[in-house]
Amino acid sequence: QVQLVESGGGVVQPGGSLRLSCAASGFTFTSYGMHWVRQAPGKGLEWVAFIRYDGSNKYYADSVKGRFTISRDNSKNTLYLQMNSLRAEDTAVYYCAKEEYSNSWRPLYYFDYWGQGTLVTVSS
Amino acid sequence: QTVVTQEPSFSVSPGGTVTLTCGLSSGSVSTTYYPSWYQQTPGQAPRTLIYSTNTRSSGVPDRFSGSILGNKAALTITGAQADDESDYYCVLYMGSGIWVFGGGTKLTVL
Numbered sequence: 162q163v164q165l166v167e168s169g170g171g172v173v174q175p176g177g178s179l180r181l182s183c184a185a186s187g188f189t190f191t192s193y194g195m196h197w198v199r200q201a202p203g204k205g206l207e208w209v210a211f212i213r214y215d216g217s218n219k220y221y222a223d224s225v226k227g228r229f230t231i232s233r234d235n236s237k238n239t240l241y242l243q244m245n246s247l248r249a250e251d252t253a254v255y256y257c258a259k260e261e262y263s264n265s266w267r268p269l270y271y272f273d274y275w276g277q278g279t280l281v282t283v284s285s
Numbered sequence: 286q287t288v289v290t291q292e293p294s295f296s297v298s299p300g301g302t303v304t305l306t307c308g309l310s311s312g313s314v315s316t317t318y319y320p321s322w323y324q325q326t327p328g329q330a331p332r333t334l335i336y337s338t339n340t341r342s343s344g345v346p347d348r349f350s351g352s353i354l355g356n357k358a359a360l361t362i363t364g365a366q367a368d369d370e371s372d373y374y375c376v377l378y379m380g381s382g383i384w385v386f387g388g389g390t391k392l393t394v395l
Contacts, residue, residue: 207386
């Protein structure tokens, strides 16, 4: 079965950096694009970033563009989110999520499976 | 800046029917936005309910249905149950590799 396990969260000071990981199993990781989605405490969900199956294209929400970098290591079935210049408003649970395709490999543009999330707290 | 709108809260009686909507601050939602819906209870990861406007995700009961109603995407719950009390989020694909969540609807079953 599909499993997505995030790690790397913790407490970091404003202006600091952190790298999140998402270990994937139960599916052919190299064939699927992957997302990061976050949720600030008591707030709604916010899409953060997407990377295509082969890492050829990356997309970001305006709120993180230029500060966060999504990447993947297909040899390790692992997705990453490098977060730099962190701000208090980046405090959130960060989820990784898998995309899905139709039977004819047309993208369906939704979040198919989700991990359990990892908490990032930006505070001095 | 495109804003995806949802009702902040809604209530439904057990056994009743409720329709939650997902709109745009400017313009109409259509199938080309590939609307999808997610259910989330406190402390849990989101659960995928509906994708591509009206396709139920695996294991989702058929009392959950999706549609386009007027200029919005809609999630209808028929025969609401106590454990449907959750937060519900829609997402629209805006094109060019950008997704936008709505603010979520807190559904109370009472």
